Amino acid sequence: MQYMRCLHVSSLVRAELVQEIEQDGVIVRTAMSRGRGIVEMFTAETVPCFDWQIQEGQYRLVYLTGCARGPGPTRREARAYSGYFCFDQARTVLGDTGPERPVTAPNAPLAFGGFASDFVYRIVPAQDWRSNWSSLLGITSAWWALSWHTDAWGKGHVRPSAG
Numbered sequence: 001m002q003y004m005r006c007l008h009v010s011s012l013v014r015a016e017l018v019q020e021i022e023q024d025g026v027i028v029r030t031a032m033s034r035g036r037g038i039v040e041m042f043t044a045e046t047v048p049c050f051d052w053q054i055q056e057g058q059y060r061l062v063y064l065t066g067c068a069r070g071p072g073p074t075r076r077e078a079r080a081y082s083g084y085f086c087f088d089q090a091r092t093v094l095g096d097t098g099p100e101r102p103v104t105a106p107n108a109p110l111a112f113g114g115f116a117s118d119f120v121y122r123i124v125p126a127q128d129w130r131s132n133w134s135s136l137l138g139i140t141s142a143w144w145a146l147s148w149h150t151d152a153w154g155k156g157h158v159r160p161s162a163g
Contacts, residue, residue: 006037043149
């Protein structure tokens with residue numbers, strides 16, 4: 001059942017982003033991870049790019065470098081886009097989400113979780129899986145990520161190497 005909800009959400013987000021998918025290489029997909037459904041959007045077919053994910057009671061904002069340089073350089077690079085990791089729009093849709101994770105100590109650099117050496121994220125809880133809020137969150141997040149992508153690298157999937 002959850003996978004069907006994921007398919008529904010991704011189809012609504014795809015319908016909103018038809019032009020960006022066709023012309024700019026945006027990817028919206030539904031997948032399974034650890035036996036649970038996941039909806040995600042990548043701002044480009046190539047990296048670096050921004051991503052968001054809804055999965056297992058979590059809403060994630062993600063930055064992918066595409067270079068396996070280790071977690072330190074990836075986190076430093078992601079901090080250059082720290083404004084992207086703002087959950088205000090998510091809270092507008094979800095209400096009080098609870099604390100952001102990982103916790104960042106006062107006066108410390110923004111902290112990130114990591115999935116792989118080229119993938120860092122920040123999360124908030126998103127416990128209730130209803131397609132109406134998750135669709136709105138997905139569409140809102142898509143435009144947020146695309147605006148950051150355009151500001152960082154321009155439109156489309158062609159941009160300077162992350163080298």
